[in-house]
Amino acid sequence: xxxxxxxxxxxxxxxxxxxxxxxxxxxxxxxxxxxxxxxxxxxxxxxxxxxxxxxxxxxxxxxxxxxxxxxxxxxxxxxxxxxxxxxxxxxxxxxxxxxxxxxxxxxxxxxxxxxxxxxxxxxxxxxxxxxxxxxxxxxxxxxxxxxxxxxxxxxxxxxxxxxxxxxxxxxxxxxxxxxxxxxxxxxxxxxxxxxxxxxxxxxxxxxxxxxxxxxxxxxxxxxxxxxxxxxxxxxxxxxxxxxxxxxxxxxxxxxxxxxxxxxxxxxxxxxxxxxxxxxxxxxxxxxxxxxxxxxxxxxxxxxxxxxxxx
Amino acid sequence: xxxxxxxxxxxxxxxxxxxxxxxxxxxxxxxxxxxxxxxxxxxxxxxxxxxxxxxxxxxxxxxxxxxxxxxxxxxxxxxxxxxxxxxxxxxxxxxxxxxxxxxxxxxxxxxxxxxxxxxxxxxxxxxxxxxxxxxxxxxxxxxxxxxxxxxxxxxxxxxxxxxxxxxxxxxxxxxxxxxxxxxxxxxxxxxxxxxxxxxxxxxxxxxxxxxxxxxxxxxxxxxxxxxxxxxxxxxxxxxxxxxxxxxxxxxxxxxxxxxxxx
Numbered sequence: 087x088x089x090x091x092x093x094x095x096x097x098x099x100x101x102x103x104x105x106x107x108x109x110x111x112x113x114x115x116x117x118x119x120x121x122x123x124x125x126x127x128x129x130x131x132x133x134x135x136x137x138x139x140x141x142x143x144x145x146x147x148x149x150x151x152x153x154x155x156x157x158x159x160x161x162x163x164x165x166x167x168x169x170x171x172x173x174x175x176x177x178x179x180x181x182x183x184x185x186x187x188x189x190x191x192x193x194x195x196x197x198x199x200x201x202x203x204x205x206x207x208x209x210x211x212x213x214x215x216x217x218x219x220x221x222x223x224x225x226x227x228x229x230x231x232x233x234x235x236x237x238x239x240x241x242x243x244x245x246x247x248x249x250x251x252x253x254x255x256x257x258x259x260x261x262x263x264x265x266x267x268x269x270x271x272x273x274x275x276x277x278x279x280x281x282x283x284x285x286x287x288x289x290x291x292x293x294x295x296x297x298x299x300x301x302x303x304x305x306x307x308x309x310x311x312x313x314x315x316x317x318x319x320x321x322x323x324x325x326x327x328x329x330x331x332x333x334x335x336x337x338x339x340x341x342x343x344x345x346x347x348x349x350x351x352x353x354x355x356x357x358x359x360x361x362x363x364x365x366x367x368x369x370x371x372x373x374x375x376x377x378x379x380x381x382x383x384x385x386x387x388x389x390x391x392x393x394x395x396x
Numbered sequence: 397x398x399x400x401x402x403x404x405x406x407x408x409x410x411x412x413x414x415x416x417x418x419x420x421x422x423x424x425x426x427x428x429x430x431x432x433x434x435x436x437x438x439x440x441x442x443x444x445x446x447x448x449x450x451x452x453x454x455x456x457x458x459x460x461x462x463x464x465x466x467x468x469x470x471x472x473x474x475x476x477x478x479x480x481x482x483x484x485x486x487x488x489x490x491x492x493x494x495x496x497x498x499x500x501x502x503x504x505x506x507x508x509x510x511x512x513x514x515x516x517x518x519x520x521x522x523x524x525x526x527x528x529x530x531x532x533x534x535x536x537x538x539x540x541x542x543x544x545x546x547x548x549x550x551x552x553x554x555x556x557x558x559x560x561x562x563x564x565x566x567x568x569x570x571x572x573x574x575x576x577x578x579x580x581x582x583x584x585x586x587x588x589x590x591x592x593x594x595x596x597x598x599x600x601x602x603x604x605x606x607x608x609x610x611x612x613x614x615x616x617x618x619x620x621x622x623x624x625x626x627x628x629x630x631x632x633x634x635x636x637x638x639x640x641x642x643x644x645x646x647x648x649x650x651x652x653x654x655x656x657x658x
Contacts, residue, residue, distance in 0.1 A: 128474075130476060234425050234427050
């Protein structure tokens with residue numbers, strides 16, 4: 087972004103406000119801005135959501151494609167994250183201007199969804215995306231587009247990614263027998279670990295395009311990110327673009343619905359005392375509960391509406 | 397594939413000379429000076445305008461007119477098959493130039509010497525006719541930013557399949573192998589054509605028919621945009637009277653009115 091400017095007086099004003107627990111827009115330190123979640127904004131995508139957190143505005147589109155699994159996790163599907171900075175958000179994103187920011191944000195998203203070595207411990211149970219072990223699986227491309235930068239991008243992106251995945255309807259796939267006339271199923275796996283996935287003949291897939299048969303992904307364990315920042319000597323959540331310029335240190339914490347911390351990243355220039363860091367994590371846990379509740383409420387309402395229409 | 401049924405209906409149920417459903421929304425982005433979302437059926441485009449502002453690169457400064465900068469971007473989820481956008485691929489460069497060319501003919505560039513206007517278009521969903529939707533979105537965003545313009549800039553495409561001229565092709569019809577004529581006009585200057593592009597070969601008589609249909613489509617799109625701008629201006633005026641300025645209401649108001657007088 088074109089380096090935003092802030093004067094010393096403004097910094098002082100915002101910092102003093104935070105210490106009195108009244109911010110410029112009237113919020114308290116642990117309040118989020120108004121959250122608006124719109125599902126299904128991209129009708130051609132498998133799932134999509136537009137999330138507005140105050141002035142910050144992002145769209146996430148999920149596209150499901152049939153692909154091959156990671157050789158390290160043959161019985162799991164894959165999630166691929168991408169973030170694009172639209173020039174619509176800021177002239178600074180013209181050309182390759184947004185590449186560094188988008189790389190950082192994509193990595194942060196990936197981390198909060200990342201599964202353990204088994205592929206099952208992450209926010210999404212990737213084994214539900216497998217079609218034929220070692221050979222085919224669903225690959226979900228989760229692509230985010232930044233439309234307006236108004237502070238606290240990380241948190242808004244994590245909400246949008248979760249909402250879009252919750253909106254995604256994965257078509258039912260049936261593995262049917264290939265050309266071979268024998269009664270064996272469509273493929274055979276050799277026991278020799280060296281030839282772990284040797285296929286004798288190709289199985290066929292039938293993708294059921296009946297939306298009634300499509301399955302939704304279980305996203306109940308997907309964590310949301312809450313970034314807690316230090317302004318003066320206080321921990322504050324959901325900073326506006328202006329407040330971000332007054333903050334010296336922040337910790338981004340991924341917290342799931344039950345309040346378990348799933349990931350942590352320290353950002354910005356200055357260090358924090360370990361005790362302060364712990365306090366910030368506690369603030370994140372408290373705030374995450376509020377954010378989860380707000381998202382669940384808006385998801386529940388919109389999905390019920392879709393059901394009644396469908 | 398049958399593009400026009402014996403009853404004269406197209407794949408999506410339209411008549412040959414029917415536009416897709418149009419939607420336009422102004423002032424959708426907080427940080428841009430003007431922004432608009434424009435939809436033609438499933439094609440959905442977002443445009444943002446920054447400026448007029450001082451020229452960024454001094455060497456490009458022009459004492460006679462303002463500089464118009466454009467960029468066209470497609471979201472990776474916008475197409476049927478997911479595709480990583482190659483920034484600055486040839487197609488994008490071509491469309492960028494086409495849009496910029498249309499806008500330079502429409503904006504009163506000579507009123508703003510030594511300045512620059514940035515226009516960015518972002519395709520959110522592509523279903524044929526993206527360049528037309530982009531031009532329409534860019535025009536609406538410029539109007540929302542109160543940039544002085546010569547006229548409404550309206551764009552629409554038409555094609556020819558199975559001996560029928562079809563208006564406003566969608567993606568399936570676009571890939572049908574027939575000619576595709578994209579046109580943009582200034583409806584209040586005797587439909588002066590400011591953009592004309594055609595793919596695939598076509599007999600000159602057919603071309604004339606298709607061109608006329610596209611121009612008629614442009615006129616309809618132009619009328620739709622005029623109505624939307626009037627509604628937008630009314631809403632802004634009402635908001636000002638009520639003393640509750642909407643986003644950017646105060647600065648948009650006067651010039652948006654001028655805009656609609658053309």
